[in-house]
Amino acid sequence: MTETGDARDVILLTASGISKRFGSTQALADVSVSFRRGEVHALMGENGAGKSTLGKVIAGLHKQDSGEVSINGSVLRPGSIDDAFAAGIRIVHQELAQCPNLTVAENLCLHNLPRTRWGTVDRAAMAERAARLVHPIEPSIDVEAELGSLSPGHRQICQIAASLDDEAKPGAEAARVVVFDEPTSSLSVSETDRLLEIIRGLARDGLTIVYVSHRMGEIFAVCDRVSVLRDGRFVQTSTVADISEADLVEQMIGRRLETPAGRLRSPGGEAAALRSLATGDQQVSHQIKSDEPSLVVRDIRSPRKLTGVSVSVKPGEVVGIGGLVGSGRSELLDAIFGIDKQATGVVSVGGRVVKTGQPRAMIAARVGYVPEDRRLQGLFFDLGIDENTVMPYMADLAGIGGVRSGSGESALVADRLEAFQIKAASPRAHPGSLSGGNQQKVLIARWMHDRSQVLLLDEPTRGIDVGTKAEIYRLIHAAADRGVAILLVSSEMPELLALSDRVLVMADGRITGELTGDEMTQKNILTLATNELAVTGQ
């Protein structure tokens, strides 16, 4: 951990009273945090707490609705990345523009390519300048190599080098603050170690580091102080040396659901509220129809971050999968359903082993999958709601030669639209004309019907309003009551707790624990979810 000398206690950067709203979501509400010169300051919180938004407001990527960011006493223009840059604030984040087809040197000099006197690109000068930027951080990077051929860790280092380039904009202050937004999410363990070393080095050189992360180990390995956000509100700033992991988890989830059986016993609790919204009573567990599991998944492994996952779900049971973004939850569902062709392992449905790597085989075995991103993975925006609903079954309904059955399809569609109360001008309307909630309902309606025996649901209520959410909860409960086995992934812990009979928690591509009954609390989920592989430096 970095020494905190006297000169380093000076406040350099202040965010005060920051509020930011995205549509109907209040991402930040009156948040104030101050950052000292030369410290590594973590912004922590669970998914959607607002930590990333705050980092982007500081760097000028997002424009706050109210409040101000000031550096050394001078107030920055809200939402101006140029202003922030000129004042010496830099950001390193995943979506930063890079051209993988160009060399490291070209990427670093793209804003101002050095020229020879003939007007051609001066490759020597370019390489020399790139080396000056990159090699102090990582001497082993070849600046003439194509950026895309580098490992994710080295690519990230190039981004850091680019962000520290003071010549990128003329007249800009030298870098004083660097914001890191989830910098380790795509890195291996050793790359993470190297990155944390670099970050410590930058802080030692006097830079202020704003470190946005939800990974407990990294916070304790590299940070001096940590500010916790919860539901867009500031909770507390603590010195890392003085706080325990348990205390941090508590700050992240709040006290209201803290009693062991909190989700059941506190009538005011959010989980209980959601549950009553969905079922009208406080009944917790679904009626398990049989002890013979409908879905058994054994030892699923995949290069896409799965290291041996086993799950089983009984008919009528809802098994929740908790974990942070990037823990391998969606990858697990992709592997089970056969989207991930590289996955290995055994999946059996209703006691019979199903061929892996083939969604069609899964559909034939009556498995349905509502993927995470309805726009990219779910809906066909050039087709009508009717065809979107029946697409996986069109061939089953069709007659000889694949001629579609008009009556069979429209009966199914009418039934689904009715059951799901989908508000559309006509069954042939395109999904683009629907609200997000109704789009999601179309996607769930596609899979949730009498045929389905097993449902894989990934973030089934993502980005939709509370009323529709309650409807979808009701439908999930109804499906479970019919005997459907449901595997549910959700980043919203109250939702996970309200719907699940038990919760499995994932981190780094494996299951780190199972919670049942009274153990099912936000605190326990978060503790297991942040329990990633040990980080050296501790």
Added chain:
Amino acid sequence: MSSHGSRTGQQNGSHGLIRRIFSVQESGLVIVIAVMVIALTLLGGTKPKTRIVEIDSAASITVFDEAGEGHVAGTLPDRSISRIEVTVDGQTTIYAGSVGYRASGGVRRVTIQETVNKFLDLDNIVLVLKDASFIAVMAVGMTAVIILAGIDLSVGSIYALAGVLGAMALHELGPGTNGFVAVLAGLGVCGLVGLICGLANGAMVVGLRVHPFVITLGMMAALRGLTIIIPQQVYGEQSIAGFPEGFTRGFFKAEIAGVYPVPVIIMAIVAIGGWFVLSRTVIGRRVFAIGGNETAAGYAGIPVGRVKIIVYTVMGALAGLSACMSIGYYGSAETGAGNAYELRVIAAAVIGGASLMGGRGSALGAVLGAVIIELIGNAMIIFDIDQSWNQVVMGAAIVVAVVVDQAKRRLSAR
């Protein structure tokens, strides 16, 4: 339909019906064609057309003057002739308009000089539709390929290779072959050659995961080479003729009611078939689903690779069919046939509403697009403009069609 459907139907009523007709993708194309037809008819002018009428002994011929007074053939009226009536076995044929009349060899053989509209003349219309049919048959397949967000640049070369190999088969059968056998052999060889080429395209696009632009560009060059090499090696010639009569005049160039309608009839069958497959069968809808969102298609359990291979294979087979129609009509196959046809076929599909982004397109639109392209070519002839301008106008038409398509997308995205 469901209660939803009937409710909306009632709300809209007859007003909705009109709106629906006008909102159909193809209606815009029909309007374009109608405007072109009217413009060409009104502005194209007239040309003289000579018709020879054979009169046998049982026929009578009457010439009418402006006043409508009839004259027995052979005695010409003083005033201009307004119409000529020829009666054979009680059947009267009337030649009206501006008519010239000349009897030769007694009255057994009558040459009638009519002044006809350059465009609106049965022979010209059938000519335009015949030319359109070769393109349209391929454009229906191309539409499916483009809906998949793919492209096939090799259609012109497949067309040429299938035509040449089909012609060699027919040549070997000899002119005396039974018509039915000849037609079957021609269709079989041309169709099979096209099908195999298309299958190769599809298998490579799916198996090698290379963009179809690259695969079919390679095939375009390779197949064209084979088309020149094979007849050169076998016959030492670039042109193959000498087909069975039953294949040409007996079928593909059969004369019915004074015109040659077989290619047009085949075009109509392919258009209706394409429409049916694309909108009413499972594979058709899967094509739209894949082109609109390939990722989501995978999540919906659609066998993406298999559908793609089938579509490229059908495209190839349709190019073979088109080649068969063409050699049957012209009575010969040339190694240089179908040159730059990929441009015309893609243009027809795109003008017909196929979106190069995938997910949208229509078989009927593609056929109408082919008709528009041939109308442009016909206009060049009618207005006596250098044929080279045809290329310029067609190039512009593609760009305009794509720009309009994107504008439509932007509007509907709002």
